[in-house]
Amino acid sequence: MSARRLPEGGRIDRSALLQLTFDGRSIEAYPGDTLASALLAADEAIIARSFKYHRPRGIVAAGVEEPNALVQLRSGARTEPNTRATTLEAYSGLNATGQNAWPSLKFDLQSVNRHLSPFFGAGFYYKTFMGPFKGTGFWMTCEKFIRKAAGMGKGDHSPDPDSYQTSNAFCDLLVIGAGPAGLAAALAAGENGDRILLIEQDHELGGSLLSNPVGGQSDTWLAEMRARLTALDNVKILTRTTVFGAYDSDVYGAVERLWDHVETVPPHQHRQIFWQIRAKRAVMATGAIERHLAFGHNDLPGVMLASGVRSYLNRYAVLAGRSIVVMTNNDSAYGAAIELAQAGASVTLADLRRTPPDGLSKRLDAAGGTVLAGHGVLCALGRKRVSGAQIAPLDERGQSCGAARKVDCDVIAVSGGWSPVLNLWSHRQKKPVFDESAWCFKPSADALPTLTPVGSAVAAGTLQNTIADGAKAGAVKGVMPDLASDNPDADHWVRDISPVWRITGANGKTTGKAFVDMQHDVAVSDIELAHREGYVSVEHLKRYTTTGMATDQGKLSNMPALARMAELLGSSIPEVGTTTFRPPFTPTTVGALAANDAGHHFAPTRRSALHDWHVENGAKIMQAGLWLRPWYYPDSGEDLDAAYRREASHVRDHVGMVDVSTLGKIQVQGPDVAEFLNRIYVNGWKTLQVGRIRYGLMLREDGIVLDDGATARLGEHEYFMTTTTANAAKVLALAEQLLQTEWRDLKVHVTSVTDQWAAMAVAGPNARDVLASAFETVDLSAEALPNNHFVKAIIDGIQCRIHRMSFSGELAYEVYAPAKFGYHLWAQIMAHGATYDIRPYGMESMGTLRIEKGHVAGPELDGRTTLHDIGLEGMASSKKPFVGSVLRNRPRLADKTRPTLVGLEIQGDTGAKSGSILYDMTGSTDNHGLGWVSSTTYSPALGKYIALGFLAEGRERHGQQVRVIDFLGTGTQTATVTSPHFFDPKGVRQNG
Amino acid sequence: MIRLNCPVCGLRDETEFTYLGDATARRPKMDETDPKPWVDFVFFRDNPRGSHKEYWHHVLGCRQWLIVERDTVSHDISSSSLAKDVSA
């Protein structure tokens, strides 16, 4: 045994014992433990295998910065890869396995990758793609092997069985981090009456104080702070919650882990909550993270951060080793060393500095430890865990300058100084400044008036300063409880640091592989290789070597990599600069971010007022944008093909009714509507009389066709515009934009009334009889109500409008009724129509009918076509300007050889596919062709497959044959080019 | 996320708005027949670093078009007003 649980101490509850499973082995833990502290107490050295080389890796840290101890948590659909054992609270039934190892952690066959390590160096991927292997198929051969061998945990493909929620929070002050600075800020502001949100990622408030000696004076202070904060109604405290991102306008994203600390989520509970926080201001009390040092085999299990070893000792009562070598370039590790010695470990402290601090050295000496000034660890010794350290005297650059000797030990605890946790600051696009005395990047003062970093996050010198700093940022008034400064070990880290992060032999090279980024297996040698290959920018270096790009975002690796880069470039660290951190601060469950916006809640669902009738009457429903629409109404045994052909024939032979409620409907009101319509449509509107309807086409500002639809003049100053279903929102926004920004001279108001009106089209030879029967008092004769006229009508007291117009080419009417009466009206028309054999028809047959007529729709108005392309250039008025009237004549748009709308009669007994390409009957198809197929159907009226398409010089090609080629499937067909008006081109039927 | 101060609705999330672009680009008069000013208006925009007046549409709110002055570097919003109230 090497690591062990101490008989007393720690912030753990020894009255209960938890049973955990790691890699199939039973592990004991106490409430208050993390998985990592339990594993350490059980002396489990190897927790994972590394990403590329499958080197054994153990626990390094005790917090979010942990790069190595990542486990696969749970199994099945709830499995979670890459979970940091160091932040995972122990719970009864916890089941985790080591990652990236086969067949087992302790004996991993894939560690053969280690011997290929020269092959996996910096830029490996780039070189494989770009270098001598390019195009040789070598990559293809190796990829499977490499992808299997290199990697981390495994996801599961089954749906997440847990639920998540989004919540919104507003506050006067958001305090991020409940260490001493954050607690002081929250209390100072809270006692002033501000609405405070205090957020802590740990399950317990206290931050760094939790790892200071338990039972000391800081405990008393912590208890008092907690009590006073809890007593305030205006302070909301969220623990187990991580503020993962800071955004513009003082918006913060946080995830609260409600039930990750139990085996299964209780019924009817959300596992996590995604908080969107809008704060008036925020205090960033996020603390600092200790840095690693680069030396040979510094990734061996047993090499840990000094702060981690200290945390396990004080918070979890786990002594990480019997014999511990501490290596430091600053004062802060002395506290750890003294406490470890007091706890019974044999401690040797190698201080990289020539002159160690006198007082601290004496205290370590008194505790039984040994200080070696101007010494460092050249390399860790041992195969699967640390068994010793090669220690040598060093010069001021960290280079060996004397004989090395072996010291037996089971833990090497290192401290390379501390880095303020400034990730959230970085999210706000602010560049940190370099602190020359603390040798760290830190947020600059006052760069963000609403985000104040405090305490260790700005390298505050002492615990007292940290608390005062927090209180000042929280409020000016609040009264702080005193904290006697008997914590001499908590506050030395910013002083007297020696900027050495790499320990080398006499030859200037590390003694064995020395890692900077352990999670991505990036070694000092990779940084050096990148430098030799000419990389000078820190951002390029990061991407080329992948340093800092693993799930820990380089929380430990950043500074050693920058320091080496600066050395190689012969410049300073601030000159090299640091990379930009991005959200999330720690890995965040996508399930929480998506919350309820998943599955069919991903977008709103729109149902027409008539939807229930369609469902009750057996319609197959299809999704059209956000809308659910009836696709077809199958009789028994019918498939789509049979049903739509029958429905289309039925309309032409008898009568049918289709739901057109989804059309965009805009109420246009005001004295200047005619002028407004004149400007927005290509055709003229000044002559439209009350009671009449006119079809209109509108262009975009660039001259491309935007939309079409009919507008009825309901009264002197009142018009009712319809748009296509797809463009309803776009047209309304355009109208609002023009009226509010450019045409403020026009007295016109536009309002969407799409949802206020149900609409149904009754079409077919019997249409007049059906409506005459349903609306008894209305004269629907051709004389009284010709095409493009409307009439008001009443049925069962419901005020409706009957518009006479046709999309199908048959005698047809559109009936509009207030949405809440839509269902009743539809049912009444169906009932009255029974005598005339009325049947409902759906989207598919509606498409057939309009294709037979050559009417354009979405597939033709695809954002690329001009008026001339769709054969409607005659509609454009030459007497007035309109939106797009100048730019539609740009040379490329006015080019007469552009593909124009044609009909295509397909030979054979299968239809053409939309998107097929049109070619001459002979010649190469190795080009873009002459045009394309836009809409396609079987035409029951013509008894053949037809299509609409666009064909170069199409109007001149009527009667010719073309090849229709679907490069994705059915191959080549032949079609005869025709007019797009296949059926009843003179429009006799609709005018009857 | 940016939050915008709508003169009608108050401080609201960016997700309620849609963005159009430069509010200083002037649409030629309706009777302008020279394509040049139209090409300029439709296709060419400056991409300033710093202060930028731009149109935002409160599409999930009051449906008013706003002119917002935003710093394209810091995303600081210095003013927002209803487009229809601003003299061109």
Ligand SMILES: [Zn+2]
């Ligand atoms: Zn608004």
